[in-house]
Amino acid sequence: MSKFFFLSFLSSICIVLGVSVLTKAAPRDALITFLPGFNGSFPSKHYSGYMTVGDTPPQNLFYYFAESEREPSKDPVVLWLNGGPGCSSMDGLVYEHGPFNFVAGNTRSSLPTLHLNEYSWSKVSNIIYLDSPCGVGFSYSNDTRTYESSDLEAATYTHKFLLEWFKEYPEFSSNPFYVAGESYAGVYVPTLASEIVNGTAICSVMFELWNIQIETDRQKGYMVGNGVTDPEFDDNALVPFVHGMGLISDTMFEEVDAACAGNYHSSPGERCNKMIQKVLDGLNVYDILEPCFHNPNVEEDGNGNNSLPISFRQLGITERPLPVRKRMFGRAWPFRAPVGDGIVTPWPQLISNFEVECTNDRVASVWLNDRNVRNAIHAAPVTEIGEWTICCELSFDHNAGSMIPYHKNLTAHGFRVLIFSGDHDMCVPFTGSQAWTRSLGYKVVDEWRPWRSSADQVAGYVQEYSNNLTFLTIKGAGHTVPEYKPREALDFYSRWLEGKPI
Incomplete structure (x- = not known):
């Protein structure tokens, strides 16, 4: 079952595999050497900048990439997407599971102070924070008509981003790969996974060459937190x-x-x-x-x-x-x-x-709109693309429909899936997520039970289904789980990535 997922992902990077991937390293001009507000050594290498995708007109999609603080050459690569639609994934970097904690300055205009985050998800994974779709966060185009987007178009351009990203960072092309996100990324994530699957025919010969390795050690999947899924279940x-x-x-x-x-x-x-x-x-x-x-x-x-x-x-x-x-x-x-x-x-x-x-x-607004910060992270200046805002107003077409058929198809083909919910979120209540996961009709293989954090406390509840589907709650957490419960979030994240019981 794991072979299917990896074959699917290889389709999105097959072009990379054809250009001597092992001889090229991450781009030096994307390396971040310092960050205003932070004094000390970075826990791992950080990169940021733009990938230009499409041509009618081109879109400049901004990313921030933090290498794993453990074993970057072996640890999973995780693409993180915030929701909205129209909300920047710098939200996840600053407020949720990024490498730093941000402490507000003494005045409304003073820069925050950055400290290392002991519960960062970069402790156990390489993680890419992507501003998507175009027009969100630091991502921009010279033609603002591209700021009109949709579920399916966002998936297409994010897939194109991944193609370009792995060309620039080919040393990660053989790492396990996962897609993760929250809120409206409940739509972004499964539609992107399906977009990747649709490219499997491109590199069929290459798939055969990788067959033995894929079968033994390449399980991939995706995770969604408090995610929009189906209007009737959610609302x-x-x-x-x-x-x-x-x-x-x-x-x-x-x-x-x-x-x-x-x-x-x-x-x-x-x-x-x-x-x-x-x-x-x-x-x-x-x-x-x-x-x-x-x-x-x-x-x-x-x-x-x-x-x-x-x-x-x-x-x-x-x-x-x-x-x-x-x-x-x-x-x-x-x-x-x-x-x-x-x-x-x-x-x-x-x-x-x-x-x-x-x-x-x-x-976040004070820090990300500071000229020196933008220079440090290679983001376009305010004079060129305007101020960064956590969310923006998009003209957005919800043309993918319910995500339940997407989940049904992807889980049937070997994707490992984790659906997690903060149980005090009223925006996308855990009860709706619990109901739709149950509606898939899969056999319960581990009945509803408490799971414990690394502090040996009950941190929530979990139910596991056949077809590698897991539903998890986090006790006392709101809509953005890692923000409210950082220890517990890192606990279930690291265990699930490693294939350990939660």
Whole structure:
């Protein structure tokens, strides 16, 4: 089964294999030699820059690549994608599992201080952070019409990026390869995996030459965290999740259920919309344990509007030595709009709002818009492409439909798949992910059980299915799991990559 995945991936790098890959090393002009705000030695080599893909017109896709701090020549290569659609993967680098922790400066405009992150995913893997699609983060084109994208087009151009990336970094072409992401990357990841599969016929002769090695030691796969998957499963999970977590009363649940006729996905009528807004009021949808700050321009210090007592919020406190960032998305949101509707937004009543409440991204914005930082990471200057923002407004066509057929096809052909969910995320509730993974109809090979962290504490729950499918929850984590639970995130990430039981 593992052979199929590796053959699929070889199709995306077969051009590389034909140009003497072992004689070429990573590009020197992409090497990062220093980072403003950080004093000390890098834990591994870091590279960043642009890969130009396509020709009508070309797209300049920005990446940040951190080599593994363990054995870069042998450890997996992981492509990380943040969601939105329209959100930068620098989000993952700065706030989640990058090599550094960022501590805010003393003033709103001063640069943050960087310290090594003991829970970085680069501890056990080579990891590429990619700004995709074009127009997101630092990625740009000289023709802004390319900022109109879709599920399938994003997969095509990310695949093209990988072709170019492995040409530039051929020494990693034989490493195990995985795709990972969160939120709307629940669409990006399986569509990209399918795009890679579609190229398998290109290098059939080369596949035969690699046959023995592939069969014995090349298992590949993908992982998705709190990922958008299917509109009915995702959207219909929200109100029952809120009720189950004790955030609305039985009476309110009965009222909203009646108003929406039990169907929260299609939002039938004004009464349903108003009731859903009432359910959301005062809550941070990305983590129900975190306070909701309604004015993103006000400095967050823990005194914002919050409907939950401090003692309850402490259950979700992060181990990470920096203030947990409160903003993850602008107008873009992980819920799906109907095909062709463009901007993603969770519910009709929120369409008029560009800024989503409970959010602020000062640390990343200050650092990534600093001229010296941009020079250091080889990003285009503000004068050329504008300021970096965590998320941008895209015209986006949701033309891939439900991801369930994608998962069904990929798992049937040998992909190892990990679906993980922070169990306090209201944006894409774990109950919806649990329901759709079960709906695939695979045999349960390891029944629902607790899994323990490296601190020997129950960190969540796991259920394993046949066809190499695993569903995992992380106790007390919000929408961006590694941000809230960095130790536990590194625990399950490293175990799964190594094929160990979680």
